[in-house]
Amino acid sequence: MHPINTSASQQVRQGFAPEDAMQIHQxxxxxxxxxxxxxxxYPTWLRTLHTDPxxxxxxxxxAWDESGLVGVMQCWTSAxxxxxxxHPRARRQxxxxxxxxxxxxxxxxRGEGWVDLKVMENNFDARRLYEKAGMRYVQRSAMTEFDLA
Structure with a gap:
């Protein structure tokens, strides 16, 4: 676990700590x-997470503040x-x-030149965030019934 200070009241930690798993899931x-x-x-999520290649x-x-966990980002090895x-109480900070x-x-x-993600087209707040972070639109994919289930 590597703590990285982001402000006086927030801290970003790198690394998955088993003792934080329940809070992350919630x-x-x-x-x-x-x-x-x-x-x-929870048991399925944790097992699936740990067994994913x-x-x-x-x-x-x-991300943590004086009240606890306020943000989480889980990435895969494929960038x-x-x-x-x-957390809703900590948004826009x-x-x-x-x-x-x-x-x-x-x-x-790690030598990665790109980082990818998927976002719903109607999630305008997230899209603005990703653009602010320097990300750009690459591909639009049609949703299937399976994706919506």
Whole structure:
């Protein structure tokens, strides 16, 4: 676990700590409760995460403040951002951008030239964030019934 200070009241940590897994899972559920993704029950989520061949604990970034976990970004070894969620009470404070920047830096150190993600076209806040972070639109994919389930 590598702490990185982002401000006096926030800290970004790099690395997946088993003792934080339940809080991360709960934040993912909260972040996706209105759509845009889904999260399985805790035991399934944890098992699936740890057995995925693209899982690397060092590619999990979490943001903390004096009240606890406020943001998480889980990336895959293919330089893909799987999840990026910020707690509603901590939005619009630069947490997502800090997580993205730490991820970009980490992938740069690994020699990656690009970082990818998928975002719903109607998620305008997220799209603005990614553009602010320097990301750009590459491909538009049609959704299937399977994707929506």
């Amino acid at each position: 934040l993912l559920i909260l972040g996706y409760q209105n759509g845009g993704g889904s999260v399985t029950d 693209e899982f690397d604990p060092s590619l999990c970034f979490s 893909f951002i799987k999840d990026l969620v910020v 630069g947490i997502a951008l800090a997580l993205l920047n730490h991820g970009f830096h980490t992938f740069g150190l």
